Amino acid sequence: MNETIEAIAAFVALFVIAAGLFQNVIYMLQLVLAAASLIETPSTPAVGVLWRRYAEASPPIALLAPAYNEALTIVESVRSLLALQYPNFEIVVINDGSADETLAVLIDAFELAPIERAHDLKIGHQPIRGIWGTPSQPRLVVVDKQNGGKADALNAGINVARAPIVCSMDADSLLEPDALLRAVRPFVDDPVRTVAVGGTVRIANGCRIDHGRVVEIGLPTNPLALLQTVEYLRAFLMARLAWSRIGTLTIISGAFGLFRRSAVLEVGGYTHGTVGEDMELVVKLHRLMRSQKRPYRVAFIPEPVCWTEAPESLSVLGRQRARWHRGALETFQRHGDMMWRPGFGRVGVVGFGHILFVDVIGPVIEMIGYILIPVLWTLGLLSVEYLLAFLAVSFTFGVVISVGALALEESELRRFPKVRHLVILAIVAVVENFGYRQINNLWRLHGTWQFLRKTQSWGAMTRKGFKRLPAPGHTNA
Template identity: 70%
Template sequence: MTFSTAGATIAGWVAILVIATGLVQTAFYIVQLIFAGYALGRRPPIPKASILWRRYADEAPAIAVLAPAFNEEVTIVESVNSLLALQYPDFEIVVINDGSKDSTLATLLDHFALAPVARYHDLAVKHAPIRGLYASPRLPRLLVVDKENGGKSDALNAGINVARAPLFCSIDADSLLEPDALLRAVRPFVEEPRQTLAVGGTIRIANGSRIHAGQVLSVGLPRNFLALVQIVEYLRAFLMARLALSAMQALTVISGAFGLFQRQAALDVGGYSHGTVGEDMELVIKLHRHAREEKRPYRIAFIPEPVCWTEVPESFAILGRQRARWQRGALETFFRHRRMLFNPRYGRVGFIGFGHILLVDVVGPVVEVLGYFLIPLLWLLGTLNTAYFAAFIAMTFTFGVFVSVATLILEEAELRRFARARDLAILTAVAVLENFGYRQLANLWRIRGWWQFLRGHQGWGQMTRKGFGDR
């Protein structure tokens, strides 16, 4: 066999791998759609918060809301105002200033008239030293922790030590919770208090919406295309993938922007891990692993109707850094716990959950980018049959559009967050357009994350924001 013949043979097999991987991904997405539709139909959202209050207020456990903040002076006041307006019977807001270099701490102290206080706290999990605690009798639900910089995981661990409630809610300080979000998210903890370890909620995009005093008054669409396409991505990730994996009992990630956890369960696994930018996924995997190894019944769930609003990047540079970081975090967690993959000891999490990570996060971006270059090249060289080339194009684009549009249909059928038909029409058009350029660029960003992971790169990178001022 000549070198050129061997090269063509290898290229052909790689092309088959690319197409086969795409088919498996598509099949899994369709299965996810079916499970997500079933889950929404079986337990539709309760429309009125007053019903939830009557049903759960007397039984709802206390919650400590942990909001780590690093250089968040632009959004911190609106975020804290949003948290103080939460409708929940017993909660405390713990803002952890993680050694900010801007005026985050000064802004908090000045705006809310906070003063130093003494308060006992545990040292159950390790974190950088706490420099001071601040509170005010006028706002008994608010506590600010000032500590040396140690990263988001370190800040959350400090919050867990300071917290007194049996449950804690981890959020991003630059996010806004809907007033009834905690009341909706706590349902599994009330219904199955011993088994439920963690619950995740939906993250929605605030860009384009009307916001006043830390509250989203009306949902709108942004004019920026990058923000628009991220709305479709977030719907697909939360309303389809996470809801489906929760129904399969194989949910492997709860967003760091909004997650509810049993405090003791988090302490049992050592809290949040250091040395990773995927601390949210890492904690969920550790909870799965510990419960499976202890052979105890447990539940880690996703509830679609508790909503947290966040501001997403509107520039290619910042969005690219974010997606590379997300990719790096997924790889760090996967390889740290790689022995769980297809291991019968870990049940559905090992087979479905880790299989999903392998397919979508580990192999997926590499194979797709190979396909972008290799499939057209083989077709141009005459090595790949035109019918196979056409099948690859149809699979890549047609099914991509189908999954996104089907997710929009699920959203409209059950949640109906977009009041105007015009908004749904725009998002449907974006669901089509994202497959022609944006999806390919997103995979290149994920390849950058792969490269950073292989080089052992650490750090979050610069993330600039406009803030949640009235708009």
């Protein structure tokens, strides 16, 4: 009997270790692919060179900024958008039935008045209550509509927009001045195939912000925001760059993504009834293009940067991560039939295979390992070799991957100018594997539970808003 129990324990341990090893091999592959992509990509031209090379050929862009209860940050965000270095763009802010003063502060700050503006009704959304604008800011249009959620608000913005390229973003985010000029390059270099482009999202907590712009990069003082800084580096600079390189990118962040408007209309816009509308749209584009055997490209460009405010409390961060995971599962449920089907190529094999192993079954297996293997070792049912193998797979690989992503950042992009920042981030890259990663896994399991219960709530996302941090040596007296 004891031998049978020990055999079962050994099988469970081997399965968990093998699954963890496979997942870490995927991460190591991402790291190698991302490094190769950065090495092979020519050095990023200066803004002046970009302007001379791309300004005349760059298509008009409509920036879509859905806003729900964003009164704290909306004015700074719009100011940053108005200051973008791009030849032809409009800003469409969609007030999605906010319960706070979002619309009022916009009207007051930019002296807006009701205007008449013809617009399409090609994709459905909640009724528009009014459209606002001002001659002094001809690039700015504010759409006031009944509440319908982010996807619904984006659909309204797409209908109102007139540019051939739409840029979806969060109303509480700040784009760097040259972000659009850098992100639009695939649409100029490869205008026939390119249907979507994503940029990098970075943590603004701890940065000095003035008039809607990040004027000095800093690190957060809040531990949770600091941990997310490393996490974002790994997610964007490593994972998305790697999948973009081999044509299997299945998500472009809702905080910053460019899309060909005609293609978005063709797939019916953003899907209602999901909290993962950003991933859902990209997968729908893959599905359309693959099904019709049309050449296309979904790309990630690391140089254009969007800054966002990271949650600084466990409750808010937990709700955000559970929602993100629920969105991935909803997309997998809707489009899981694409997985491993020859007609969908590498997207079906690699893209959906990654979602299956990392998002669907990964959190469950990882949590089984954290709970069972130490318990089985304590009971004497597993030898110390199993325990050490599990610890190596769980922690050593995690440290190597996080530090590797940071090394890519420093060797190629150099966004953190101070050595002190790099030292702190290197320490955080190690520390995050001992506690934060496990808590994150619990949040993902909570997202799985919400998905099984068909929960659709976003949950409250309390934000402090962007503050103008004083320059070194100055005070706000």
